[in-house]
Amino acid sequence: MELIKEFDKQGNWLFKYRGILPLIILVLGLAVYAYMVWEHSRVSPSSTPYSSDTYQFLCLAVALFGQVIRILTVGFTPKNTSGRNTETQVADTLNTSGIYSVVRHPLYVGNFFMWLGVAMLTQNTWFIVAFVLMYWMYYERIMYTEERFIEGKFGDAFRTWAARTPAIIPYLSQWKNPNLEFSLKKVLRQEKNGFAAIFLLFLLFDVTGEYILFGDVAFRNQHWAILGVASGILYLILKVLKNNTTVLSGDGR
Numbered sequence: 001m002e003l004i005k006e007f008d009k010q011g012n013w014l015f016k017y018r019g020i021l022p023l024i025i026l027v028l029g030l031a032v033y034a035y036m037v038w039e040h041s042r043v044s045p046s047s048t049p050y051s052s053d054t055y056q057f058l059c060l061a062v063a064l065f066g067q068v069i070r071i072l073t074v075g076f077t078p079k080n081t082s083g084r085n086t087e088t089q090v091a092d093t094l095n096t097s098g099i100y101s102v103v104r105h106p107l108y109v110g111n112f113f114m115w116l117g118v119a120m121l122t123q124n125t126w127f128i129v130a131f132v133l134m135y136w137m138y139y140e141r142i143m144y145t146e147e148r149f150i151e152g153k154f155g156d157a158f159r160t161w162a163a164r165t166p167a168i169i170p171y172l173s174q175w176k177n178p179n180l181e182f183s184l185k186k187v188l189r190q191e192k193n194g195f196a197a198i199f200l201l202f203l204l205f206d207v208t209g210e211y212i213l214f215g216d217v218a219f220r221n222q223h224w225a226i227l228g229v230a231s232g233i234l235y236l237i238l239k240v241l242k243n244n245t246t247v248l249s250g251d252g253r
Contacts, residue, residue, distance in 0.1 A: 063117025069110030076178035098178030103170040183253040196235035203228030
């Protein structure tokens, strides 16, 4: 099979199952983190924390930076674009304003920083480097397939936009204001999963480390418990509002 066809085939498969990568990162990252904490407990049997609060909040800031990128992307886009669809690709319009005026794949850039924050919790340089390489090898094929789909649908308009807009490293000087108003409702509908996942994952890592160090779970770092529970409750509220009311709908986005 020609390499271009192989890339397209792989990209379509990875697009459909692109939710697999976060699970792989989570399982591997948690295993690496558990091992690192266990090694730390052997070297420092006094059960001192494996990482400082300052470093953990730095990791959180990186993850939330990725979430902000996603929010600024989703909030300014029209219906049937920049979504979480996995079965088929959808693009009713070509997004070229707002964040799409400086980078072609802002959602994947946002995802990268969200998961980089989680990977950084391990404090294992090799794992972090491996994550970066695996992430971009994985999404490179997805981006290739998406661009072939969009090019086939929008033709010269896509090629003109792609020629001046970088794929993943933003070119901020060519920013163009969004064509649409910001839709908070769309953000709350689409981004509730990612926002809750960030805090729940940080809580999961903290609980894992606490159990290895102390042999129990007493939520010694109460801030992670509070943030994790609060984000989980917010997710459930938004889920109910989305499925059972019209509160989060009606904006045509």
